[in-house]
Amino acid sequence: xxxxxxxxxxxxxxxxxxxxxxxxxxxxxxxxxxxxxxxxxxxxxxxxxxxxxxxxxxxxxxxxxxxxxxxxxxxxxxxxxxxxxxxxxxxxxxxxxxxxxxxxxxxxxxxxxxxxxxxxxxxxxxxxxxxxxxxxxxxxxxxxxxxxxxxxxxxxxxxxxxxxxxxxxxxxxxxxxxxxxxxxxxxxxxxxxxxxxxxxxxxxxxxxxxxxxxxxxxxxxxxxxxxxxxxxxxxxxxxxxxxxxxxxxxxxxxxxxxxxxxxxxxxxxxxxxxxxxxxxxxxxxxxxxxxxxxxxxxxxxxxxxxxxxxxxxxxxxxxxxxxxxxxxxxxxxxxxxxxxxxxxxxxxxxxxxxxxxxxxxxxxxxxxxxxxxxxxxxxxxxxxxxxxxxxxxxxxxxxxxxxxxxxxxxxxxxxxxxxxxxxxxxxxxxxxxxxxxxxxxxxxxxxxxxxxxx
Ligand code: NCD
Ligand code: ZN
Ligand code: ZN
Numbered sequence: 001x002x003x004x005x006x007x008x009x010x011x012x013x014x015x016x017x018x019x020x021x022x023x024x025x026x027x028x029x030x031x032x033x034x035x036x037x038x039x040x041x042x043x044x045x046x047x048x049x050x051x052x053x054x055x056x057x058x059x060x061x062x063x064x065x066x067x068x069x070x071x072x073x074x075x076x077x078x079x080x081x082x083x084x085x086x087x088x089x090x091x092x093x094x095x096x097x098x099x100x101x102x103x104x105x106x107x108x109x110x111x112x113x114x115x116x117x118x119x120x121x122x123x124x125x126x127x128x129x130x131x132x133x134x135x136x137x138x139x140x141x142x143x144x145x146x147x148x149x150x151x152x153x154x155x156x157x158x159x160x161x162x163x164x165x166x167x168x169x170x171x172x173x174x175x176x177x178x179x180x181x182x183x184x185x186x187x188x189x190x191x192x193x194x195x196x197x198x199x200x201x202x203x204x205x206x207x208x209x210x211x212x213x214x215x216x217x218x219x220x221x222x223x224x225x226x227x228x229x230x231x232x233x234x235x236x237x238x239x240x241x242x243x244x245x246x247x248x249x250x251x252x253x254x255x256x257x258x259x260x261x262x263x264x265x266x267x268x269x270x271x272x273x274x275x276x277x278x279x280x281x282x283x284x285x286x287x288x289x290x291x292x293x294x295x296x297x298x299x300x301x302x303x304x305x306x307x308x309x310x311x312x313x314x315x316x317x318x319x320x321x322x323x324x325x326x327x328x329x330x331x332x333x334x335x336x337x338x339x340x341x342x343x344x345x346x347x348x349x350x351x352x353x354x355x356x357x358x359x360x361x362x363x364x365x366x367x368x369x370x371x372x373x374x375x376x377x378x379x380x381x382x383x384x385x386x387x388x389x390x391x392x393x394x395x396x397x398x399x400x401x402x403x404x405x406x407x408x409x410x411x412x413x414x415x416x417x418x419x420x421x422x423x424x425x426x427x428x429x430x431x432x433x434x435x436x437x438x439x440x441x442x443x444x445x446x447x448x449x450x451x452x453x454x
Pocket of ligand 1: 151
């Protein structure tokens, strides 16, 4: 297998600003130092002035295959991932059919093996009656529960079914946390006249908090590993800060909730900005940032949820929820570094180290000897706007279109293979492989705020 030498790069993960050579062979990081591997490399990549990060793990995407390939596929979604510096994705089970059986899981893995340009993992969707398979299906990212309905038909409502899932087994449970009964009640109160400006009233902060409190109680009762996806409210952050148990409970934030605010996002984008849980006002976004900075929220994920413009441009009640984001996740975070809002080390923690640790992913999330050669070389000085032309997602639109960002991926390596260069996919075949999950009840390491400081 070909070998590659990345020469003279800064390492985002090293304490100094010295230059390093990184030698990749057989899909692994074989040497890190100065002058290493110079005589053996088939290809030398001059990286002076560029910074090397571990490849991003985006642990929350919806690539729509099978059943929705008119809006995304494992091929198009994984290319968008690579172009955005994401070298591993975990795909959600709300496809059509839903991923709730051994057969549908096996079929997805087989499709990914044929078509994914980056590494992949999949969630198993919980229903009210597939408990056994949730605990026996091999090598999955975790169990996904919708306690509030969203795109697709997956829903586990009712306390008994939920209790059963938490009580049996020890695999990680990731949850879409909104209280379904409260959503339904708000929906019927607001009726057919509701507009997109009501989305945050229907899917209210109270509905999110109530579900999150209930889930945390269950995780503690059964000592069950819980991950709360796409947290959106200041109240949940405050509750998590007081009640989260390190190693048992983790939580994530998404770029659209961190960077976009209501009501302006609806003035600008209308139903394109309809997403579950809703984008909220600046006070909530500020609390999410605080949560990330102090370790209450563990990491970021895109919740890449593509829909076509025609689908999104329907009336509020008809338009599906969700927006694309896998390709803009890293540039948005790097721009925060350029604006001095956070450090590069924090970006690596939130996008690489912590997701790998939370899900027990083997050999990823760090630039370390023997680790998989999943890497992204970025230019922290490059300034460029988000455009449709760059997008590899089939839904080319973005609520970040036109945003001028500083800090962009220049090259993405997956298993040692250069997959993307300057935003253009250059690998001629899909090189993605299945992620290996450590077989454990996954106590994970969340750094103490002191540790997270530079
Ligand atoms: C997601 C989708 O479209 O699959 N939509 C969304 O609004 N976030 C589903 C989900 O993550 O809830
Ligand atoms: Zn969701
Ligand atoms: Zn989602």
